[in-house]
Each structure stands twice: as C-alpha cells, then as structure tokens.
Amino acid sequence: MSAATTRRSGPAPPADPAVRDAPAAVEDPVHPRPAGHTRVTAVLFDRDGTLVEDVPYNGDPEQVRLLPGAEExxxxxxxxxxxxxxxxxxxxxxxxxxxxxxxxxxxxRVDTLLGGIGTWVYCPHLPEAGCPCRKPRPGLVLEAARRLGVDPRSCVVIGDIGADVLAARAAGARAVLVPNAVTRPEEVAAAPETAGDLLTAVRRILTGERGERP
Structure with a gap:
C-alpha cells in the first residue's frame, strides 16, 4: 500500500512496511481489545455488496449503484x-x-455519490498471492486505520462476507456482518455481530448498541 495519506487509495505493493509486517494469522485478534474499550473512532466499510451493488470486476463507473441506506x-x-x-x-x-x-x-464515483469517504484502500493481488493486505488478512484494516490516525482496535469493520469479519478480528477491530444473498450461512453463524441492513448497523454503532448474534 502506498504510505501516503490520501483520500484515494492506490494498490498495495508488499514492500510497504505497513503491509509487509502485518501478521498473517486471522484466527485471533492481533491486538486484543482492552476491557471497557468501546469508543468507536472510525468505521471501515467493505465496498462491493456493502456500499454498492456487487458487479463482478466492475471497471465502469456508470454501473455503480448504491445499496439502500449507504448514503444515509x-x-x-x-x-x-x-x-x-x-x-x-x-x-x-x-x-x-x-x-x-x-x-x-x-x-x-462511489465517493462522489456518498459525499466523500475519508480514505480508500484496496488490494490488487490474486488470492493465491498470499499477500498480507488481502482480506481475510488484516493489512487493509491496519493501513486504513493508519491513514486515519486511529487505533485499529477502536475501529468497526462492516462487510457482507466472512473475509471482512476475519480481517477485522485479525486487526483487533470490531466486526459487523450485514448479510446478503451471497453470504454463506456458516459465515452468518460465525459472525460475532450481525445487522439486518447497513443503516441499522451504523445506527447501533452510533448509539453504542451491539447487534444481535446469529
């Protein structure tokens, strides 16, 4: 990932120390959340299937469609x-x-429709590349937190599949799964916290509530 702090992300070359040194394990949080640590300092969204309709390998801004509740x-x-x-x-x-x-x-295009996201970070690598930035590994979460100047342990990651949850846990962040048609039942069952829709998830974050467990 580029080390520059910008609103737009670039691809994440493994040479960047923030990515290279990220732990590869995803089973347990790297930085366990301290007892009573509940203040949320940033919310990190998955893109496809969470904020916008999932158009496989979409490179056309004209095909971008926000999902219900994303803008709000x-x-x-x-x-x-x-x-x-x-x-x-x-x-x-x-x-x-x-x-x-x-x-x-x-x-x-998504950024324009949403009125501006703080920073964008994405992994360009193939799944078999074994890079530390690709979800379910924690690199993207750690880099986004670094760019925003916040502790990853005080971030919430919202996504629609198990890889989003695992990436959050591996970085020590809180995870909220918002299932959709592609979310597997076992991913829902394993999620520590779920919400019926994106707006519900965000409202709970703002009020300090915890979402239902599957």
Whole structure:
C-alpha cells in the first residue's frame, strides 16, 4: 500500500512496511481489545455488496449503484464526526480484468455519490498471492486505520462476507456482518455481530448498541 495519506487509495505493493509486517494469522485478534474499550473512532466499510451493488470486476463507473441506506449511513457518521474508510479486495487487477485506473474511477464515483469517504484502500493481488493486505488478512484494516490516525482496535469493520469479519478480528477491530444473498450461512453463524441492513448497523454503532448474534 502506498504510505501516503490520501483520500484515494492506490494498490498495495508488499514492500510497504505497513503491509509487509502485518501478521498473517486471522484466527485471533492481533491486538486484543482492552476491557471497557468501546469508543468507536472510525468505521471501515467493505465496498462491493456493502456500499454498492456487487458487479463482478466492475471497471465502469456508470454501473455503480448504491445499496439502500449507504448514503444515509455515511452521512450519519460524517455528522457525528466519525471518520470513514473503504477496505476492498480488487483481485480483478491481478487477474488482468481491470486496471488500477479502472478501480480508481469506480471508487471516485462511489465517493462522489456518498459525499466523500475519508480514505480508500484496496488490494490488487490474486488470492493465491498470499499477500498480507488481502482480506481475510488484516493489512487493509491496519493501513486504513493508519491513514486515519486511529487505533485499529477502536475501529468497526462492516462487510457482507466472512473475509471482512476475519480481517477485522485479525486487526483487533470490531466486526459487523450485514448479510446478503451471497453470504454463506456458516459465515452468518460465525459472525460475532450481525445487522439486518447497513443503516441499522451504523445506527447501533452510533448509539453504542451491539447487534444481535446469529
């Protein structure tokens, strides 16, 4: 990942120390949350299937469609002064189906529709590359927290599949799963916290509630 702190992310070369030194294990949090540590300092969203409709390997900004509640959710966090980020696997780059410029154009479109996300971080690598940034590993979460200047242990990661939950746990962050049609039943069952929709998840974060367990 680029070490620069910018609103737009770039691909994440393994040479970046923030990624290279990230732990590979995902079974347990790297930084266990201290007792009583509940203040949320940032919310990190998955992109496809969470904020926007999942169009496989989409490189066309015209195909971007926000999911219900996405715009309001980001606006609520913005009004509460809570920074936001997007953490997204984009293996289409590694597969040769997308270019970095394609992903940036799509991200820019989403950013415009949502009124501005704090920072964008994505992994361009193939699943078999074994990079530490690709979810379910913690690199994207750790880098987003670094860019926002917050402790990853005080972040909440919202996503729609198990890899989002595992990446959050591996970074010591709180995870909220918002299931959809592609979420596997075993991913829902394993999630520490779920919400029926994105807006419900964000409202609970803002009120200090914990979502239901599956």
């Amino acid at each position: 959710s980001v606006a609520l966090l913005r009004s509460a002064g809570i920074p936001t980020a997007v953490v997204s696997n984009q293996s289409g780059i590694g597969r040769g189906l997308l270019t970095d410029a394609d992903v940036r154009r799509v991200n820019d």
